[in-house]
Amino acid sequence: MADTVGKTITCKAAVAWEAGKPLSIEDIEVLPPRAHEVRIQIKYTGVCHTDAYTLSGKDPEGAFPVVLGHEGAGIVESIGEGVTSVKVGDHVVALYTPECKECKFCKSGKTNLCGKIRATQGKGVMPDGTSRFKCKGQDLLHFMGTSTFSQYTVVADISVVAVQPEAPMDRTCLLGCGITTGYGAARNTANVEKGSNVAIFGAGCVGLSVVQGAVEQGAAKIIVVDVNPTKEEWAFKFGATDFVNPTKLPEGQTIVDKLIEMTDGGCDYTFDCTGNVGVMRAALEACHKGWGQSIVIGVAAAGQEISTRPFQLVTGRVWKGCAFGGVKGRSQLPNLVGDYLAGKLKVDEFITHRKNLTEINEAFDIMKQGDCIRAVLDCSK
């Protein structure tokens, strides 16, 4: 047993002191886990656009100072009283969508959202209302129940899942958000049918993962729509059949017109993976009359709203959305890790950049450039 058990650990973390400012590498204190909590040594974390979104100050739930990060994998260092689902030494992935298996949501069979700790998670505190992080005598907030931009973090026991130890943690971390989100959206939320026409707006980690899910489901036409021409190659690499750049259409033709023309009347399924509300509208309106479904995945900034003519819905198009791809983390994430280990799920291909935790601001800059799909941070350095 590690000699840190029951003690406060001092380690490096990237602290967001205020919105819109670079992160600051600090020595922070991570308190021991309380009942039904788990302290994890984070080995690797991905950097997701949602971290940048909250850091920007556009997230209505964003609060500071905070330890961001929600795409992390590591090893259980210690557990609090009553924890039975993981043990010290387990290789784990942190879950921003927890799964208590007891609440109304978890028992509904209709959603992967869990209601048990959502209120405290949204306030940046542990379920008992307090923080496990301190820096310079001040409490730091938690983020999305995970806070993976730290060498150690504390999460609720329902916010963590043990996975196969043979799976490398610099890959499993990406199953903590981006890949699972897109892949799950295609497979669970849309349940794309064999032979269907699919359009995916935005070819980042999430959109390319939708492509991967649509391929797995046997979609016939998989059209990727992206304003960035470098994404064409990426789209085909993941199995898209077509690529459209909406900025390169002939004068007078909209992306909706173009997709309707390419699919004999409209797509069976569309996905927004951009977070742009104008794109969300186009994605809905590019759906086939009578049955087309549009899935909102992108996160839009505070104050943004979606709109369309109600006639679009009256005539049978369906607008829906999902978090974490509709995946129940504790029940289903080990299956995805298994698919990865069996060579059935691409993960390595998403990693375009590697940095150390101490270089995290460079990773944020890189993420905003068009050639980054995912940057993975080594938290030991």
Ligand SMILES: NC(=O)C1=CN([C@@H]2O[C@H](COP(=O)(O)OP(=O)(O)OC[C@H]3O[C@@H](n4cnc5c(N)ncnc54)[C@H](OP(=O)(O)O)[C@@H]3O)[C@@H](O)[C@H]2O)C=CC1
């Ligand atoms: N619901 C959920 O559970 C989750 C949601 N998200 C959200 O999903 C979204 C996508 O994340 P991620 O894949 O990491 O993001 P990326 O920024 O990597 O990918 C988005 C892509 O969309 C392109 N794009 C931007 N504007 C348009 C447009 N008008 N039309 C077509 N393409 C466009 C971007 O081009 P360019 O490179 O030029 O900017 C980029 O290639 C984000 O909003 C993120 O916050 C992420 C994870 C989970």
Ligand SMILES: N[C@@H](CCC(=O)N[C@@H](CSC=O)C(=O)NCC(=O)O)C(=O)O
């Ligand atoms: N806090 C934001 C909403 C952010 C959001 O929608 N987060 C997604 C995951 S995005 C991951 O990269 C999510 O899980 N949503 C469900 C939830 O319960 O938060 C806001 O208030 O707009």
Ligand SMILES: [Zn+2]
């Ligand atoms: Zn994310």
Ligand SMILES: [Zn+2]
């Ligand atoms: Zn629950």
